[in-house]
Amino acid sequence: MTTMTAPVPRPPVIDQLAALVVRNLRTSARVPQLLMFSLTMPMAMLVLFSQVFRSVADSPSFPAGVSYIDFLTPAMLAVSTVMAGTNAGVSAAIDHTNGLHDRFAALPMRSALPGLARTINEAVFTLARAAILGVAAVALGFRFHGSAVDAAAAILVLVVLAAAMSALFGLIGDRMRRPDVVQFAGMMLMMPLMFVSSAFAPIDTTPGWMQTAAYLNPVAHATDALRGHVLGTATLADTTAALLAAALLWVVVSAGPALARRRGTR
Template sequence: MSALTVQRSSVPVVPTDQASTVVQLIALVGRSLRTTARVPQLLMFSLTMPLAMLVLFSQVFRSVEAAPDFPAGVAYIDFITPAMLAVATVMAGTNVGVAAAIDHTNGLHDRFRTLAMPRALPGIARTINEVLFTIARAVLLVGAAALLLGFRFHGDALDAASALVVLVALAGAMSALFGRIGDHLRRPDVVQFAGMMLMMPLMFVSSAFAPLDTMPRWMRVLANGNPVSHATDALRGAVLGTSTGGDVLTAALAAAVMWAVVVAVPARRR
C-alpha cells in the first residue's frame, strides 16, 4: 500500500484547466488555418487583392503627389504602400466576420457551448489566424511593391519592428470588430454587406490615400478618430524613417480602444 502511494505521488500534477485551455486554443487555431487552406481561391484573393489595389491606386492617384500639401520629397508609391498595409488589414477583417457567421450557421458555436472551454476561445483563435495572414500579406505586398513598383523602405530595423506591432494591433481590433458583427448577424451574405458598409468609411475617411489637409474639415474630424488613420500614419512614418514612439503608441492605443469597445458589446444570445 505504501509503495503504491509513493508511486502515485511521484506523478506531476498538471493544472488541468490551464492545460486544456491551451490545447483547445491550439486545436482551434489549427482548425482555422486548415479551413482557410481548404479554400485556395479565397486564400489567393485575400493575399493578391491588396497588391492589385496597390497597383491601381499608385497609378490613378499619383497626381496627388503634385498637391501643395503633399509631403515634399516623398514618392507616392512610398506614401501609398504603408496605407495599403492598413487597408488590407481592414479588408481581411470581413473574412473573420464571415467565418464567425458560417460557424453559427453550421451549428458549430452551439456545440462549442456544450464543451468545457471559455466562450471567447473561438474568437481568439480566429484573431490569431488573421494575425498570421496579416504578416504574410505584408511580406507579399512590400516585396512585390519593391520589385515591381520601385517602393523603398527608408527606416531601420526598429522602424520595421514598430510597423509590425501596429499591424498586429490593427489586425486584432479588426478581427474583434468584424467577428462580433458575424456573431450578431449570423448570416454570411448579410455579414459581407454589413462589413462592406463599415469597411468603406474606415478605409477612405482616413489618411490612407491623401493627406488629411486636403479633406473637408468635417471629414478631418472623423478621420482623426479613425484607428486606420493612426495606423496608417505610424506605418508611413516607419516606411519613411520618420516614425516616433508617440506615433506607434497612439496607433496601438487607438486599436486597443476599438477592441475594448467591441468586446464590451454584449454577445447575442439565442
C-alpha cells in the same frame, strides 16, 4: 446502488486555443480560391491605386521628397487589414450557420477562445499579406527608409490593428449570423474606415469634418504610424496613438459580449 462518474478533465486553455487556431488555419486552406484572393487583392489594389492616383504627389500639400508609392504602401497595409477583417466576420457567420458555435457552447471551454483563435488566424494572414504586398511594392519602386526598430514597430502596429478588425467584424458575424448580410454590413463599415483617413491623400486636403472624424478612426492612426515608420519619420506619439486606438477598439468589442453574458446570468 448508484455509480458516480468522474468528471471529464478540461484540457488546458492553451491546448484548446491551439486546437482552434489549427482548425481555423486548416479551414482557410481548404478554400484555396478565397485564400488566393485574400492574399493577392491588396497587391492588385496597390498596383491600381499607385498608377491611377500618382498625380496626387504633384499637389502642393503632398510631403516633399516622398514618392507616391512610398506614401501609399503603408496605407495599403492598413487598408488590406481592414478588408481582411470582413473575412473574419463572414467566417464567424458561417460557423453559426453550420452549427459550430452551438457545439462549442457544449464543450468545456471558455466562450472567448473561438474569437481569440480567429484573431490569431487573421494576424498570421496579415503578416503573409504584408510580405506579398512588400514584394509587389518593391517592384513598383518602393523603398523602406526606416530602421530595424521602425520595421518591428510597424509590424506591431499592423498586428494590433488586425486583432481589432478581427474582433470588430467577428462580432458583426456573431450578431448577424448570415454570411451575405455580414458581407454587406462589412462593406458599409469598411468604406469609412478606409477613406476617412490619410490613406490615399494627405488628410489636410480633405474637408474639415473628415479631418475631425479621422481622429476617431483607428485605421487613420495606424496609417499615419505605418507611414512614419516606412519613411523613417515616425514619432512616439504617432505610434502610441495607433496602438492605443486599436487596442481600445479591441477591448471594447471583446468585452461587450462578455458583459452582456454576465448581465443575462443575473
